Amino acid sequence: MALHREKILTPSFWVLLTFTVIGFYCIGLRYVMGIGAVSNLSDGFPWGIWIAYDVATGTALACGGYALAIVIYIMNGWKYHPLIRSAIVTSLFGYALAGFSVMVDLGRYWNAYSFFMPSRWQVNSVMFEVAVCVMAYNVVLAIELLPAILERFVHSTNPRFPKLKEYARKIYPKLDKVLIFFIVLGITLPTMHQSSLGSMMIIAGSKLNPIWQTGFLPVLFLINAMYIGYSVIIFESTLSSVAFGRPFEKEVRIIAKVVPYLTAAWLIIRFADLYYRGHLSTAFSGDYYSKMFLAETLLIAGGAYMLTWKHFRMSPRWVFVSAVMLCVGGSWYRFSVYIIGFNPDKGWSYFPSLPEFFITLGLVAFEILGYMVLVKMFPIMPNLEGHKKSA
Amino acid sequence: MMKKTRREFIKLAALSGAGIAAAPLAAEASAPITANEEAVGMLYDATLCVGCKACVASCKNVNDMDAAPAPNDADRLWDAPEDLDYRTRNIIKLYKDGEGDFSYVKHQCMHCIKPSCVSACPVAAMQQEKDRGIVFYDKDICIGCRYCQVACPFNIPKFEWPKAFPKIVKCDLCKFTNLKDKGIPACCEVCPTKAVIYGKRDFLLAEAKKRLAENPGKYQKEIYGEFEVGGTNVIYIAGESFSNLGFRELEFDSNAAFSENIQHTIYKGFVAPVALYGFLAFVAIKNRKNHHGHGHGHDAKHEDKHGSEK
Numbered sequence A: 001m002a003l004h005r006e007k008i009l010t011p012s013f014w015v016l017l018t019f020t021v022i023g024f025y026c027i028g029l030r031y032v033m034g035i036g037a038v039s040n041l042s043d044g045f046p047w048g049i050w051i052a053y054d055v056a057t058g059t060a061l062a063c064g065g066y067a068l069a070i071v072i073y074i075m076n077g078w079k080y081h082p083l084i085r086s087a088i089v090t091s092l093f094g095y096a097l098a099g100f101s102v103m104v105d106l107g108r109y110w111n112a113y114s115f116f117m118p119s120r121w122q123v124n125s126v127m128f129e130v131a132v133c134v135m136a137y138n139v140v141l142a143i144e145l146l147p148a149i150l151e152r153f154v155h156s157t158n159p160r161f162p163k164l165k166e167y168a169r170k171i172y173p174k175l176d177k178v179l180i181f182f183i184v185l186g187i188t189l190p191t192m193h194q195s196s197l198g199s200m201m202i203i204a205g206s207k208l209n210p211i212w213q214t215g216f217l218p219v220l221f222l223i224n225a226m227y228i229g230y231s232v233i234i235f236e237s238t239l240s241s242v243a244f245g246r247p248f249e250k251e252v253r254i255i256a257k258v259v260p261y262l263t264a265a266w267l268i269i270r271f272a273d274l275y276y277r278g279h280l281s282t283a284f285s286g287d288y289y290s291k292m293f294l295a296e297t298l299l300i301a302g303g304a305y306m307l308t309w310k311h312f313r314m315s316p317r318w319v320f321v322s323a324v325m326l327c328v329g330g331s332w333y334r335f336s337v338y339i340i341g342f343n344p345d346k347g348w349s350y351f352p353s354l355p356e357f358f359i360t361l362g363l364v365a366f367e368i369l370g371y372m373v374l375v376k377m378f379p380i381m382p383n384l385e386g387h388k389k390s391a
Numbered sequence B: 001m002m003k004k005t006r007r008e009f010i011k012l013a014a015l016s017g018a019g020i021a022a023a024p025l026a027a028e029a030s031a032p033i034t035a036n037e038e039a040v041g042m043l044y045d046a047t048l049c050v051g052c053k054a055c056v057a058s059c060k061n062v063n064d065m066d067a068a069p070a071p072n073d074a075d076r077l078w079d080a081p082e083d084l085d086y087r088t089r090n091i092i093k094l095y096k097d098g099e100g101d102f103s104y105v106k107h108q109c110m111h112c113i114k115p116s117c118v119s120a121c122p123v124a125a126m127q128q129e130k131d132r133g134i135v136f137y138d139k140d141i142c143i144g145c146r147y148c149q150v151a152c153p154f155n156i157p158k159f160e161w162p163k164a165f166p167k168i169v170k171c172d173l174c175k176f177t178n179l180k181d182k183g184i185p186a187c188c189e190v191c192p193t194k195a196v197i198y199g200k201r202d203f204l205l206a207e208a209k210k211r212l213a214e215n216p217g218k219y220q221k222e223i224y225g226e227f228e229v230g231g232t233n234v235i236y237i238a239g240e241s242f243s244n245l246g247f248r249e250l251e252f253d254s255n256a257a258f259s260e261n262i263q264h265t266i267y268k269g270f271v272a273p274v275a276l277y278g279f280l281a282f283v284a285i286k287n288r289k290n291h292h293g294h295g296h297g298h299d300a301k302h303e304d305k306h307g308s309e310k
């Protein structure tokens, strides 16, 4: 079990901890002094980076588990196992971050229990659908991760928790039998809420610039989540190869092959929609909004185009670069829909305040911290030495 | 192998996308929105308003709102709101151009016939009365997500940003105060020139049309709120163009209706999600069987996940 006993208190741990502390200090301020005191949010821009980044973009970046599950369980006969657990952990942390940020962002957080009271459900609300799906997905992710946690106890040689080991032994096989139904739920739920994250802004009507405002927002967000998800897996896997001195996972190249198809579909819908609504010229007019559109489109198309070449796909470095381009471009698109393209009326503008940044940074640092600790303590990473279970 | 994967992938993407893609197309054929016969609202005639701000004062008084002192008011005694905010449900503004043209204008909730704020609110804290169409707010349910603010085309709901325990604030046609007690909203009750009047929407619309017909030179041709975002129960007539008076040019379709249509098309009877789940479960289980048949050589630990090997 050498791999899972790595040192936890590394220098990066302390850096992350510092950011976490600052972030939580700002969160404290927000609860004492009100959202207005720490943020640049206003009646014109009631949503800022806490929603645009932590929720709308963060959950897309956390779609690795979702994207990979589609490949493994639906398309490819349960093949690329090694990556799935770390992808699920990232998803869980990404979605937990979203949940956390929502509790920071909600003005009347003490009423949030309304979501558990059917009498208060307002099923016409897109946000209602998103909230319920996301909460359910968090539970599903936790269940999907349970086997890894249980394994830790099943294989434990530590005599201190005999009861735990016994329980783990009992639950493990039972969980194993039904796990497939949760895995499938873990694919259905993100399909629903990722598309709804797009639908969310439809009601903003002309407050969202016509380059982004379209009835196709749900499809665009769904496909966007998929290619971001795959890109994140490539990104993460390459990074952890470096960080943990592991060999470059070859499955990544196979995933890299799928991405251009998704992106092509996305771009076709994007442009066909602009053309159909007569806003192609708006998108290329060269003004601020048009530049933002070009930036996100070039990043996405460029990153995907690189992956269509075998030469690039075979090189870990270039695969990494294109994954980064896709993540940034894809996230940029989401930012455009939630903030950049949003213009409620004359006289309103928004740029996040320092504490807003610190809260988001702090939550991300906290997330990475938790990820690092978990990965080092439990068998999440594909196992290198190929250690068999001690039968 | 890859060939197959790719094909299946596209198939799957098409399948999951198709339902959602079809939605905006299907949603376009939505039924027109019509106001309820019992719907009530206000008619504001900017040409009659003298800018006395009695409505602002009365609204604050009746609804127990805080004063919004001017920035240089050291004693913070005087109410001088610059715009709608969490202390001000209702405001009178003055438009003036170089030519000597000027007009007052009143801003408050438009009480949309199909209100975006109500449609957006996940917990039904924003509600609309079924018969009278009044849009009101219940702070005991609200979670403070501010989706209503994002959704409202007129930027009406305001949030108590400086407070640790904030709520949303907006005009509710005095539903719980003056309208309940005296049968008329406070602003309409006190207006000395009857620039703002209360009544059934049908009546107000007829009255507005009558005034336009009687005095075509005096008024803009448009009745603001007649069609905007599907129509509003508060309507306006004015001598100045509405864009000068701070009104955005808005689509006639209701965003709320469009959004709901898309959402309902995707989630109708929950058929699509359940079908998606069923389809995915079918494929996944089939794949698992195939996989076990071939017996791939994973290490024991990961094989555990599939059960049966034990």
Ligand code: SF4
Pocket: B109, B110, B111, B112, B115, B116, B117, B118, B135, B151, B152, B153, B154, B155, B156, B157, B170
């Ligand atoms: S004006 Fe805004 S707040 Fe008022 S009913 Fe319409 S959408 Fe709701």
Ligand code: SF4
Pocket: B117, B120, B121, B122, B123, B124, B125, B126, B137, B141, B142, B143, B144, B145, B146, B147, B148, B149, B168
């Ligand atoms: S802020 Fe309150 S009233 Fe507005 S949408 Fe959210 S829960 Fe509803």
Ligand code: SF4
Pocket: B055, B058, B059, B060, B063, B089, B090, B108, B170, B171, B172, B173, B174, B185, B186, B187, B188
């Ligand atoms: S109807 Fe009542 S709450 Fe609305 S603006 Fe008039 S006085 Fe204020």
